[in-house]
Amino acid sequence: MKPGVVIDRRYMDHDMGASHVESPRRIEVLLRMLEKGPPVPYLAIPPRPATEEELGWIHERGYIDLVRSTAGKTVPMDADTVAGPKTWETALLAAGGLLESLDRVMDGTVPNALALVRPPGHHAEASQARGFCFFNNAAIGAEHLIRRHGLRRILIVDDDLHHGNGTEHAFYERRDVLYFSTHQSPLYPGTGAARFFGHGEGFGYNLNVPLLAGKTDADYLQIFEKVLAPVAAQFRPEFIIVSAGFDIAAGDPLGGMEVSPGGFGRLTGSLMAMAAQSAAGRLALVLEGGYDLPALRDGVGEVLMALAGKGRPLSSGSPEARKPVSPSLRVELAPALQTFRKRWDIPEG
């Protein structure tokens, strides 16, 4: 079966200025790749705007009103986040694009999906635009699966270079949405220490894996297979949403990670295996960061191949893909593992 893909030229309408890395060109290179001949056949899923009720599951009314009021204007929202004349419309279409892809996975039209939307979402707080983000697409998506589809356990995996502060805060005291994030540290936004493990009912359901720069395909795969997979096997998610950050690619201007295009495909394969265990394969990725345009394009291409079941075997491809696990990884993971084992059984080694 073909994976579903959400992408739309209107995602280029939000524009924070010619020198901003979160640029419409990110969508342009992806559209061009798909139009020239995608690596595998896919089913195009048309997006729709999210409703204000849907935004309200995560965002405060006053904040929604504030973003709506920027329509037709240019309004700075934080140091690096600017609402332009069409940002409101585009942000609604971004959240709604993910919701449509979730619906198509839930009704069996597609086995899995990739929502190539902007603006991204994981830094957006309940009442604040932050870090290029306006509405928290992934968080709204998790609420949609719970409220509209009656699911009880959602896993959000956030492999973006940056910590998803907004997603963490949205579900920090809940156990129906487990948030798992890998991120470079120290780096923007400064949140994401391993000791932030959830609170109250949600204690043990917020898992942060801060990492030093330089992590490779092998490092990320090791974290997914040895840390995330055992947690997922115990949590038994009914759906996996991925905040897919391509800013962990080698060469990204904002980060120091070294993931190869093929690495994104293999990480997707790992997540598909987890989704197959308890979620009947239900998996949807939503685009967050990724600012080196060729790396973004190539990484997305490999993810699509993986979603179609055509992922490449391990240790093929670029020199990055053949780098071994970093010698420091074990030491770096120790504090996170110590915390995670308060709630989850994670085997040694």
Ligand SMILES: [Zn+2]
């Ligand atoms: Zn990022």
